[in-house]
Amino acid sequence: MINNKQFSIFICKLGVLKKKKYIIKFFDELKDEIICFLDKEENIKVFSSICPHFGGEIFYDQKKDLLRCKWHNWKFCNKTGKCLSYPLKLGLNPYEFEVKPDKLKEYNINLENDKIFLIYERE
Ligand code: FES
Numbered sequence: 001m002i003n004n005k006q007f008s009i010f011i012c013k014l015g016v017l018k019k020k021k022y023i024i025k026f027f028d029e030l031k032d033e034i035i036c037f038l039d040k041e042e043n044i045k046v047f048s049s050i051c052p053h054f055g056g057e058i059f060y061d062q063k064k065d066l067l068r069c070k071w072h073n074w075k076f077c078n079k080t081g082k083c084l085s086y087p088l089k090l091g092l093n094p095y096e097f098e099v100k101p102d103k104l105k106e107y108n109i110n111l112e113n114d115k116i117f118l119i120y121e122r123e
Contacts, residue, residue, distance in 0.1 A: 008110060008117040011036050011046070015114060022060040024049050030120060033057075034107060039078050040065045046118055047081045048105040058104065067104065081106050 011034070012023050022037035035049035037060040047067065049058040056071025066084065067076040074085040081104030108119040 006119050006121050008119050011109070011116045011118050013114055014044075014111065014116055017044070017116065021062050024057070024059075027118070029122075030118075032105065034118065035060060035067070036109075036116065036118075037078075044109055044111065044116060045078060046107040046109055047076075048107075052083070052104070076104055 007029070009027055009029060011025060017023055017036060017038055022035055024033060024035050026033040033049045034046050035058050036044065036046045039045055040062075047058070050056075051058055051069040051071065051074060053069065053072060053074055056069040058067050058069055058076065060066075060078070061068050064075075066078050067081070068074070069076075074083060076083055083103060110117045110119055
């Protein structure tokens with residue numbers, strides 16, 4: 001439930017989400033673009049759709065039931081947003097490096113009368 005520090009934003013109707021594979025929307029309030037999708041168990045999930053690698057657009061791969069980036073095809077867990085593409089297995093000259101792919105930001109949702117609302121707190 002929503003407390004007095006939280007706000008909700010309408011994302012879309014559930015029926016619309018069921019027809020489409022996923023919905024991507026930018027919200028000024030969040031300064032973020034989100035992806036909303038139904039996973040194979042029909043759970044509604046909402047994550048940031050901006051890839052932590054270089055900002056590519058994330059989409060939902062329904063066949064594989066995971067999130068993928070359109071730019072360099074990194075994969076992310078549809079349940080946690082955790083990057084699944086590491087560790088890299090490269091055959092190039094080794095340099096010391098560190099990779100810390102952040103997981104995708106996850107949002108809470110509220111379903112009311114077939115309408116999906118994203119729940120957030122102002123910073
Ligand atoms: S920008 Fe997403 S994998 Fe590179």
